[in-house]
Every structure is written in C-alpha cells, then in structure tokens.
Amino acid sequence: MRALVEGLFPKERLLSYMRDFIAFEVANEKITKKGAKYHQFFAVRKAAAKAVETHRAGTDRRLGVIWHTTGSGKSLSMGFLVGLLRRRPELENPSFVIQVDRTDLDDQLFDQFVAVRSLVGEVKHADSVEQLRDLLATSGGEVMDD
Numbered sequence: 001m002r003a004l005v006e007g008l009f010p011k012e013r014l015l016s017y018m019r020d021f022i023a024f025e026v027a028n029e030k031i032t033k034k035g036a037k038y039h040q041f042f043a044v045r046k047a048a049a050k051a052v053e054t055h056r057a058g059t060d061r062r063l064g065v066i067w068h069t070t071g072s073g074k075s076l077s078m079g080f081l082v083g084l085l086r087r088r089p090e091l092e093n094p095s096f097v098i099q100v101d102r103t104d105l106d107d108q109l110f111d112q113f114v115a116v117r118s119l120v121g122e123v124k125h126a127d128s129v130e131q132l133r134d135l136l137a138t139s140g141g142e143v144m145d146d
Helices: 002-008 011-020 038-057 074-086 103-115 129-136
Strands: 022-027 030-035 096-098 123-125 143-145
Touching: 002 011, 011 022, 011 038, 011 074, 022 074, 022 103, 038 074, 074 096, 074 103, 103 123
Parallel strands: 096 143, 123 143
Antiparallel strands: 022 030
C-alpha cells in the first residue's frame, strides 16, 4: 500500500493520472471507466516525453513506442498515448496512423479507438493507400487506422 501511495499520490502524478489516464469506453450503449495500470502509466508518459523530444530535435519524427506482452493492454496504452500527445501544443495538432498486419487486429484496434474517442478524438479508417493519402491531406489531429 505504501508503494501505491508514494508512487501515485504526489500531486503532479495524481493530476496527470486523473486527466490523461482514465478513459470512458462507450460500447453497446454502455459506458465503462478504465484506468491505466502502473506499467501503462509510466510507459506512456515516457513514450510521450520521447515523442516531444524527437519533435523538438527536428528529426523525421518517427519513433518506436512501447513493447507489451499479450493481454497487457496495448490497445488502451496506445489510446492513452494518442490522447496525451494530441493535447501537446508543441506537436502542432498531430495525426496518428495505426498500421497492423492482421484484419482481426485492425478491427479490434479500430473498435477500441472508437470506444475511447473522448480521449483520442475522431477516428477514421482507410482501406487503401489512396484513402490514407486523402485522410492525411486533411489539417491533422486525427487518428487513422489502416
């Protein structure tokens, strides 16, 4: 219990958790509140800091993000990361492209992002490279699932 109190309750961390790491998932007209697990909280914060650092460095802005095991909440971690990064003004209204290699994973991720759209914003799906190009030609700030 002491580790929980000392790890989560410093003011800055608690406010960050409440603001950035609680998602209200809407599915089948039911709302479910989901909070990040400790590994999601710390991994997403570290990945977000790295993304901002990469942006400031003026590199090509591509980076790998997080490795998780099966059943560890990767989809929700990605949602938390997108939610956190889209509110960073220095990233200038970023767009996010989620690319997968399996149809079932594509459907799962799309459904997950739609379910937490209050966190991630509008979610669009591209079925082809042409559609993805058209989506990326917009002003930004969107999540695209290819």
